[in-house]
Amino acid sequence: MNPDRMSPGPAGPDRTTADGVSSAPALATRAWTEMQAFVTGADRRRALRAELDLGPKRAGVLIKLTEGPMTLREIAETADVDPPAATIAVNQFQRRGLVRRDPHPDDNRRKLVHLADAGLQAAETARRILTAPPPVLAVLDADDLAALTRIFTRLNSTPQPAPTGPEGS
Numbered sequence: 001m002n003p004d005r006m007s008p009g010p011a012g013p014d015r016t017t018a019d020g021v022s023s024a025p026a027l028a029t030r031a032w033t034e035m036q037a038f039v040t041g042a043d044r045r046r047a048l049r050a051e052l053d054l055g056p057k058r059a060g061v062l063i064k065l066t067e068g069p070m071t072l073r074e075i076a077e078t079a080d081v082d083p084p085a086a087t088i089a090v091n092q093f094q095r096r097g098l099v100r101r102d103p104h105p106d107d108n109r110r111k112l113v114h115l116a117d118a119g120l121q122a123a124e125t126a127r128r129i130l131t132a133p134p135p136v137l138a139v140l141d142a143d144d145l146a147a148l149t150r151i152f153t154r155l156n157s158t159p160q161p162a163p164t165g166p167e168g169s
Contacts, residue, residue, distance in 0.1 A: 042134035051129065052122050057081070058089055059126035062098065062115065066123045069112040071104065098122055 048054050054062070057079045064070065064078045076086035090113055093099040098119035104110040115123060140148065 042136070044129050047129045048126060051125055054122070054126065056130070058093075059123075059130065061089065062093070062119055062123040063127050063130075065099065065113065065115045066120065066127075069102070069114045071110055071112060075113060093119065 045056060048056060048059050052059065061075055061079050064075075070078070072083060072086050072090060075090060076083045079086060079089065081089075090099060090101070093113075094101065096118070097116055099113050100116050101111040101113055104112050137145065
């Protein structure tokens with residue numbers, strides 16, 4: 001954590017930021033706002049579109065296919081789409097030479113989708129785009145990066161409450 005962002009004082013819910021924010025809810029709101037601005041600014045979707053003409057879900061399917069061939073149903077589940085949408089995506093992949101379809105060895109009614117060489121290259125490019133840290137993280141030293149990692153690990157391992165209201169019904 002950057003000590004310049006916090007004023008001296010006891011740790012806990014009454015800490016005050018340099019700009020006068022002092023309550024835990026206000027600090028949480030400020031942290032969330034800053035985190036959203038950072039993540040939005042480092043959005044990888046533009047890079048995926050520019051380099052591969054793919055969105056994140058389709059890039060994720062190509063990356064998953066590096067583990068081995070999949071059926072259309074498995075692709076639909078991986079991409080969290082319905083089977084017709086998976087079929088459309090695979091058709092587009094096939095037209096671009098990224099995948100090929102072969103008969104399933106146990107069921108001739110089904111097909112297995114395999115990555116073609118171009119698909120493997122695209123998957124590797126997508127993985128690089130999605131996992132490379134933004135260059136701005138270089139301003140943080142090892143202690144700050146370790147703290148950031150610890151904080152996000154804790155947040156990601158904390159169960160989220162179920163949504164409430166009309167959206168969660």
